[in-house]
Amino acid sequence: MRCDALDSRFIEARESWMLWRSSPAVQHCQGRAAECNRLAELANNPETRKGYETLAESWRALAENHEFIEKMDRFLGYARGS
DSSP states (O other), rough: OOOOHHHHHHHHHHHHHHOOOOOOOHHHHHHHHHHHHHHHHHHHHHHHHHHHHHHHHHHHHHHHHHHHHHHHHHHHHHHHTT
16 A cells, blocks of 8 residues: 555545544443542532543543544554555
C-alpha cells in the first residue's frame, strides 16, 4: 500500500471517529460515573462523598480506556483495509 493511500485511510478513520456513537460499554461506564456523582452530592458524610467521587473518577477513566481501545480497533481496521 502506498503512503498516500494509508494517509487517506487515516484521515477517513479520524473523521469517522467524530461521528461514532459511544458503545454500550462506554455508555454504561459513563452512566455509572454519573450515578456516583449524584450519590456524592447526596452524601452527608464527607468520607462517603469522597468515596463516591473516587468511584466516579474510576468509572470515567474506564470509559476513556474503552473509547481508546475502540478507536484503535477502528483505526487498525482501516489501516488493514477491512
